[in-house]
Amino acid sequence: xxxxxxxxxxxxxxxxxxxxxxxxxxxxxxxxxxxxxxxxxxxxxxxxxxxxxxxxxxxxxxxxxxxxxxxxxxxxxxxxxxxxxxxxxxxxxxxxxxxxxxxxxxxxxxxxxxxxxxxxxxxxxxxxxxxxxxxxxxxxxxxxxxxxxxxxxxxxxxxxxxxxxxxxxxxxxxxxxx
Amino acid sequence: xxxxxxxxxxxxxxxxxxxxxxxxxxxxxxxxxxxxxxxxxxxxxxxxxxxxxxxxxxxxxxxxxxxxxxxxxxxxxxxxxxxxxxxxxxxxxxxxxxxxxxxxxxxxxxxxxxxxxxxxxxxxxxxxxxxxxxxxxxxxxxxxxxxxxxxxxxxxxxxxxxxxxxxxxxxxxxxxxxxxxxxxxxxxxxxxx
Numbered sequence: 001x002x003x004x005x006x007x008x009x010x011x012x013x014x015x016x017x018x019x020x021x022x023x024x025x026x027x028x029x030x031x032x033x034x035x036x037x038x039x040x041x042x043x044x045x046x047x048x049x050x051x052x053x054x055x056x057x058x059x060x061x062x063x064x065x066x067x068x069x070x071x072x073x074x075x076x077x078x079x080x081x082x083x084x085x086x087x088x089x090x091x092x093x094x095x096x097x098x099x100x101x102x103x104x105x106x107x108x109x110x111x112x113x114x115x116x117x118x119x120x121x122x123x124x125x126x127x128x129x130x131x132x133x134x135x136x137x138x139x140x141x142x143x144x145x146x147x148x149x150x151x152x153x154x155x156x157x158x159x160x161x162x163x164x165x166x167x168x169x170x171x172x173x174x175x176x177x178x
Numbered sequence: 179x180x181x182x183x184x185x186x187x188x189x190x191x192x193x194x195x196x197x198x199x200x201x202x203x204x205x206x207x208x209x210x211x212x213x214x215x216x217x218x219x220x221x222x223x224x225x226x227x228x229x230x231x232x233x234x235x236x237x238x239x240x241x242x243x244x245x246x247x248x249x250x251x252x253x254x255x256x257x258x259x260x261x262x263x264x265x266x267x268x269x270x271x272x273x274x275x276x277x278x279x280x281x282x283x284x285x286x287x288x289x290x291x292x293x294x295x296x297x298x299x300x301x302x303x304x305x306x307x308x309x310x311x312x313x314x315x316x317x318x319x320x321x322x323x324x325x326x327x328x329x330x331x332x333x334x335x336x337x338x339x340x341x342x343x344x345x346x347x348x349x350x351x352x353x354x355x356x357x358x359x360x361x362x363x364x365x366x367x368x369x370x371x
Contacts, residue, residue: 038230041230044225045222053211062189103329116336121340124341130348133316143288146300149309156312159316162352162354165351170343
């Protein structure tokens with residue numbers, strides 16, 4: 001567990017030292033090459049801005065108006081028969097749309113109920129189960145200037161839903177043993 | 179995406195009008211536009227760092243080596259680009275970053291998208307590979323969800339890391355399901371470049 005927790009931390013300096021050192025041994029002019037790449041990175045980031053503005057404006061319109069809360073409530077009724085506690089439903093609805101939004105909901109549940117309660121555990125699992133699909137689709141396709149994303153979003157959203165269900169089933173097994 | 183964006187905006191405005199909180203809507207929308215700029219500025223440094231490192235890995239031959247190692251596995255997921263080492267290397271680096279939860283996942287992912295676009299454009303092969311990469315990245319299969327674990331630890335959990343196993347399993351299933359949907363939908367007659 002400790003090793004896993006710090007894996008990312010150890011890999012980071014290894015890459016940071018290893019890659020430039022290897023390139024230097026291979027005779028690559030390291031500083032110039034890095035700067036050229038960094039320039040390209042900056043261009044990529046800037047390319048995504050119009051797409052991010054579009055999607056953020058859409059999402060904040062949906063969230064700020066209260067429409068997201070309404071959808072959460074109705075989705076809640078649909079998902080109730082599955083036995084998913086109503087407190088975590090906003091996470092399921094918000095997670096694919098807004099990473100910071102769902103992290104806020106998760107934080108609130110953990111604060112009110114405690115991180116080690118069964119509800120806190122479920123909220124944490126759902127929050128960690130997937131990434132923010134809307135953001136990923138927007139920024140990936142936006143960076144290469146593609147506006148028609150075909151079936152990327154539906155595929156990601158169905159994937160998210162399956163991830164949530166898996167998380168829920170595992171949580172039930174952990175808490176109730178069935 | 180057209181339909182999604184319109185639905186978000188129209189339903190938001192209609193609900194705001196009905197609920198009478200148009201002023202909240204206004205400030206929230208402006209804040210959204212501001213957040214996008216803030217996010218891009220925040221990401222700029224990380225992008226420069228990782229794309230710079232990627233360039234070094236690229237020119238020293240490390241990316242090609244990564245491509246050769248990962249081809250047997252990733253070739254199954256990316257049948258249309260498996261013989262292009264530059265693309266396979268970038269895809270491989272993205273997926274490794276994803277699994278380890280490194281900050282390089284988005285910069286390298288966008289780099290991989292650029293490589294695919296450059297060689298294949300918006301052809302069937304290109305789009306098929308791009309959607310595969312997006313589905314894998316969006317599912318976020320990760321052995322250690324650092325954000326949630328940090329939050330749990332900050333709120334006094336006795337065992338913050340207990341969620342890592344379940345989230346990894348959920349991420350794995352999410353990835354498989356997304357790829358399955360992609361596989362089915364890319365066979366439909368409407369999916370033409």
